[in-house]
Amino acid sequence: MLIISWNVNGFRSIVRKGALADLISEYEPDLLFIQETKCTEYEFLKAFRECPDYVVDNYLCHVEGCTLPGRYGVALLAKNSVAFDSNGDHLIQWFPAEDVDPKLTRYREARLQAFVIKDILMLNTYSVRVTNELEGLVKSILYNEHILDLLSMWKDIGNDKALLIGDLNLTPKHGDQHEGKTTMPILGMTPEEKDKFIAFFIHPDLHDTFRELHPNLIKYSYWSYRTFARSTGKGHRLDYAIATTALMKLVVESNILTYVEGSDHAPIILELREEW
Numbered sequence: 001m002l003i004i005s006w007n008v009n010g011f012r013s014i015v016r017k018g019a020l021a022d023l024i025s026e027y028e029p030d031l032l033f034i035q036e037t038k039c040t041e042y043e044f045l046k047a048f049r050e051c052p053d054y055v056v057d058n059y060l061c062h063v064e065g066c067t068l069p070g071r072y073g074v075a076l077l078a079k080n081s082v083a084f085d086s087n088g089d090h091l092i093q094w095f096p097a098e099d100v101d102p103k104l105t106r107y108r109e110a111r112l113q114a115f116v117i118k119d120i121l122m123l124n125t126y127s128v129r130v131t132n133e134l135e136g137l138v139k140s141i142l143y144n145e146h147i148l149d150l151l152s153m154w155k156d157i158g159n160d161k162a163l164l165i166g167d168l169n170l171t172p173k174h175g176d177q178h179e180g181k182t183t184m185p186i187l188g189m190t191p192e193e194k195d196k197f198i199a200f201f202i203h204p205d206l207h208d209t210f211r212e213l214h215p216n217l218i219k220y221s222y223w224s225y226r227t228f229a230r231s232t233g234k235g236h237r238l239d240y241a242i243a244t245t246a247l248m249k250l251v252v253e254s255n256i257l258t259y260v261e262g263s264d265h266a267p268i269i270l271e272l273r274e275e276w
Contacts, residue, residue: 001082001272004029004257007126007167007222007239007265011037011075012047019262021052024059027269030082031117032059035126035167037073041065044075060084062094064110072110074124074166082117092117100150111143114150120247121154123147125166130185130197137189140169141196148199151206151244160246164200167265168240172198173211175218176237178229200242209241209254209270219256221266230264241270250274 004027011034014020024032037044041063048061060083066073083092093116100114100123113124125147128140151162171177172186186194200206210219220235229235241254252271260267 001030001274002027003031003033003163003165003241003270003272004267005033005035005124005165005239005241005270006260006267007035007263009036009038009263009265011039011044011073014262015047015050017262019260021055023257023260023267024055024077025052028079029077029269030079031122032077033113033122033124033165034075034077035073035124037063037066037075038070039065039073040067044073062092062113062115064113066110068109072126074110074113074126076113076115076124078117112147119159119161121151121159121162123150123162123164123166125164125168127167127169129169132184132188134185134188137185137193137197141193144196144199148203155205155244160244161250162244163247163270164206164242165240165268165270167238168200168242169238170198171236171238172201175216176220178220178234178236200240205245206242207245207248209243209248209251210237210256210268212248213251213254219258221256221258221268223264225264239265239268241268247272 008014044063044065049056058080059077060080062076064074078092085091095114100112111126115122128136128143130136130140154162171183189197221237221239223230223235243251250273252273254270257267257269
């Protein structure tokens with residue numbers, strides 16, 4: 001199974017540029033998780049229908065559109081052969097957003113989707129950003145705890161394969177930021193706040209698939225438009241595929257498609273061995 005995740009920084013923009021169609025044409029992913037669509041469900045589907053026929057005819061959309069204009073939004077494009085069996089019955093169990101997306105403000109921010117595909121829980125996330133002044137920290141901690149609760153509930157009912165994939169909006173380790181330092185906001189946190197902020201990276205059952213397979217490889221997935229960082233190579237690795245121990249055993253490759261343009265983020269790619 002080939003999975004791609006991409007923070008597109010505006011879905012309508014990458015459709016208009018042809019970047020989405022080019023990516024699907026080259027890789028034909030079974031699943032394409034998308035973050036920061038910046039459009040409502042209606043706007044997403046309208047833009048999707050403007051894609052070439054080989055995209056529209058071969059992929060099913062699950063969309064959680066944003067409620068605040070031009071912000072947030074997540075979606076899944078699933079290849080029809082993955083989404084349906086030979087009888088046309090759905091193979092993807094999709095949990096309603098109100099069951100999984102935490103109510104962080106009086107608006108639901110459309111940051112999270114949950115699916116079960118085969119026997120794997122897959123969480124598509126556009127996580128909360130924390131500024132150097134620690135703005136957003138409380139919201140980020142609540143969001144992280146919510147995701148860990150979902151993973152824990154999944155394990156409690158007898159399942160051990162889960163994937164958290166998308167834009168985590170942090171770079172907690174050396175080598176994942178161009179200065180070679182940890183994420184700046186971490187420097188102002190208490191030890192307890194830091195542990196909650198980087199919870200996915202210190203959890204004993206969760207694995208950063210890219211770093212597990214490529215412990216010394218320096219690659220980034222985000223470059224600021226404001227500072228023209230892509231041209232100077234000053235990036236950050238903000239996008240991750242985090243797998244449970246059981247799922248990590250099925251990971252063949254995890255990497256970053258740094259050459260793909262169209263957004264300030266590069267897509268990440270994950271290949272799973274189909275042994276279930």
